[in-house]
Amino acid sequence: MRALTYHGTHDVRVDTVPDPQIVNPRDAVIEVTATAICGSDLHLYDGVIPGVMQGDILGHEFMGRVVETGPDSTLKKDQRVVVPFTISCGKCFHCMKQQYSACDNSNPAEKQDLTEPLYGEALSGLFGYSHLTGGYPGGQAEYVRVPYSDVGPIVIPDGPSDEEVLFLSDILPTGWMAAENCDIEEGDTVAVWGCGPVGLFAIQSALLMGAHQVIAIDHYPNRLDLARKLGAKVIDYRRTHVLEALREMTGGIGPDAVIDAVGMESHGFYPDNVMDTVKQKVGIGADRGHVLREAIMAVRKGGRVSMPGVYGGFLDKFPTGAFMEKGLQWRTGQTHVQKYSEELLKRIQEGEIDTTFLISHRLSLEEAPTGYENFHSNQDDWTKVVLTPGA
Amino acid sequence: MEHDYRVNVGTKGRDAALMLGAGLLTVGAVAYWQQTRTPPRLPGVPDSAPGRTSRQSRYGDYAVSGRSVTINRPIDEVYAFWRDFSNLAGFMSHVEKVETEGDMTTWTIAAPGNQSVTVRSRIVSDRENEEIAWRSVEESDIDTEGKVMFREAPGGRGTEVEAVIAYVPPAGRFGQMIAKLFQREPRVQGRHELKRLKMLMETGEITTSQNRKTD
Numbered sequence A: 001m002r003a004l005t006y007h008g009t010h011d012v013r014v015d016t017v018p019d020p021q022i023v024n025p026r027d028a029v030i031e032v033t034a035t036a037i038c039g040s041d042l043h044l045y046d047g048v049i050p051g052v053m054q055g056d057i058l059g060h061e062f063m064g065r066v067v068e069t070g071p072d073s074t075l076k077k078d079q080r081v082v083v084p085f086t087i088s089c090g091k092c093f094h095c096m097k098q099q100y101s102a103c104d105n106s107n108p109a110e111k112q113d114l115t116e117p118l119y120g121e122a123l124s125g126l127f128g129y130s131h132l133t134g135g136y137p138g139g140q141a142e143y144v145r146v147p148y149s150d151v152g153p154i155v156i157p158d159g160p161s162d163e164e165v166l167f168l169s170d171i172l173p174t175g176w177m178a179a180e181n182c183d184i185e186e187g188d189t190v191a192v193w194g195c196g197p198v199g200l201f202a203i204q205s206a207l208l209m210g211a212h213q214v215i216a217i218d219h220y221p222n223r224l225d226l227a228r229k230l231g232a233k234v235i236d237y238r239r240t241h242v243l244e245a246l247r248e249m250t251g252g253i254g255p256d257a258v259i260d261a262v263g264m265e266s267h268g269f270y271p272d273n274v275m276d277t278v279k280q281k282v283g284i285g286a287d288r289g290h291v292l293r294e295a296i297m298a299v300r301k302g303g304r305v306s307m308p309g310v311y312g313g314f315l316d317k318f319p320t321g322a323f324m325e326k327g328l329q330w331r332t333g334q335t336h337v338q339k340y341s342e343e344l345l346k347r348i349q350e351g352e353i354d355t356t357f358l359i360s361h362r363l364s365l366e367e368a369p370t371g372y373e374n375f376h377s378n379q380d381d382w383t384k385v386v387l388t389p390g391a
Numbered sequence B: 001m002e003h004d005y006r007v008n009v010g011t012k013g014r015d016a017a018l019m020l021g022a023g024l025l026t027v028g029a030v031a032y033w034q035q036t037r038t039p040p041r042l043p044g045v046p047d048s049a050p051g052r053t054s055r056q057s058r059y060g061d062y063a064v065s066g067r068s069v070t071i072n073r074p075i076d077e078v079y080a081f082w083r084d085f086s087n088l089a090g091f092m093s094h095v096e097k098v099e100t101e102g103d104m105t106t107w108t109i110a111a112p113g114n115q116s117v118t119v120r121s122r123i124v125s126d127r128e129n130e131e132i133a134w135r136s137v138e139e140s141d142i143d144t145e146g147k148v149m150f151r152e153a154p155g156g157r158g159t160e161v162e163a164v165i166a167y168v169p170p171a172g173r174f175g176q177m178i179a180k181l182f183q184r185e186p187r188v189q190g191r192h193e194l195k196r197l198k199m200l201m202e203t204g205e206i207t208t209s210q211n212r213k214t215d
């Protein structure tokens, strides 16, 4: 089959690789009909996530048609399914608590050694996201082996198009969980850093959950425009002092909740960011945390910090003082996708959530490297890329 | 099981070490390592941590390691699964074959260079839903002992399984080969095996990211 593979920093190619097979009883094999490039893939593309090897198949946002099932799979041939990027066994302590992205069993035992010393606990399995999370071949391919196929995949009834449901795999529930982690109350202001796909869905979700106002922060005019169209107020951080503006736009109180939808590769020529960039480049596991620091400074006393943005290493100059003295709460994590599937599918079917507004480019799988290049370097225009294998 | 932390650790420890050296104490290293909360001649007060988290990892001639895992299955099921030693080859990657005859077990363990090592052991303690302990007999290639304990986990979380293994790193050329095999970090090996056991019991399969069957 054809698949997008990693060859090094800023070097991804479409190669011919062996087709996947059913390996375990609960597996299914999916023929991919649509897949997307995620902001998380850019962290791999930029080489800031360790444990990616040459030839690894990337991609964790995908859907398709079931072509083969193991004896213990509950799926049926030809069903149309969206596959969550988190691989979850459905049986362990965490899965039972719906903490699907903390599944104990989905990362192969020998791969768990990579993250146990790094994080104190081994990570769960994710599709196409380095050997830290299992080294699973990803979804930017013609076919994918899906483990625990009786737990993850969401069967899609006739009606919605592929594009309308594809983002159930990751960014839609991620934006939703980011907003849920804000515990939004009446009158609340939610500030969202980053108007990429995750930030945009977080904005949409926060408004649906009853936020009084959402303030979105970015520097790309087109992305800020998408946020504005969703109903957010916007701040361009290149022309405005973010902290001052947030205080003034909230009656001097500050936002009740803040969302870091940027993660470890914050942009901007801030002194702390320049230092962080240097450290990240020399490879000492340093995250670039400008946005997180700014969000913690901005949020009101007793406020909530929600962090869907991905971090992988360590952060200097973390404002522990502000965090403690203001009495903040912090919630984060890879999304517990399966927890939200049913509810979000229903909201899509009922027309309450539009998921297609952010798609800027539709390419064939063969054109995926162009997609990466532009989603990385022309972010303003390239807001979301959907790839179609076989096109 | 409650331990008495007030015993005179120093004396008990020395005795245990002596007995281990002479190979007299059945399940000695494991028991010693298990129960003595603070190894002798270490600074500080005895604490509540299990012996395996001690900064000391050698007990007399024995190298000891162990690990706990919580399995979301009822205790009788987990105990019964382990008690049938033929199940163990299913999740212990380097164990090729397990044969049992009464309380004697023969383990065939893969070694580097297409060789194999045979460990013959006898069950020295078997308490239903509590613990199983074994010790190698004289004709075994490796002097080793092990023990696995089962406890009901709090809050309905299933079963806590704690496995401890002790062995004498053997001498000689053959010994070096075995040592190499086991010193492929026994700690790491044990950790993988318990995790695979957990996968198998909780999910019915052993997780892999291989895209194709290995045949």
Ligand SMILES: NC(=O)c1ccc[n+]([C@@H]2O[C@H](COP(=O)([O-])OP(=O)(O)OC[C@H]3O[C@@H](n4cnc5c(N)ncnc54)[C@H](O)[C@@H]3O)[C@@H](O)[C@H]2O)c1
Pocket: A038, A039, A040, A041, A042, A043, A170, A171, A174, A193, A194, A195, A196, A197, A198, A199, A217, A218, A219, A220, A223, A237, A261, A262, A263, A264, A265, A266, A267, A268, A290, A291, A307, A308, A309, A310, A311, A333, A334, A335, A379, A383
């Ligand atoms: N938690 C999860 O499960 C999960 C799932 C998907 C994605 N993510 C993460 O969410 C983050 C965003 O993903 P995305 O797909 O939207 O990525 P993206 O790269 O498309 O968007 C990031 C946006 O942040 C903006 N930005 C950068 N620096 C900024 C700053 N200083 N202030 C304000 N905005 C700034 C960029 O201009 C860009 O528009 C990434 O870190 C991604 O890895 C997490």
Ligand SMILES: [Zn+2]
Pocket: A038, A039, A040, A041, A060, A061, A085, A170, A171
């Ligand atoms: Zn993603």
Ligand SMILES: [Zn+2]
Pocket: A088, A089, A090, A091, A092, A093, A094, A095, A102, A103, A104, A105, A106
């Ligand atoms: Zn699980």
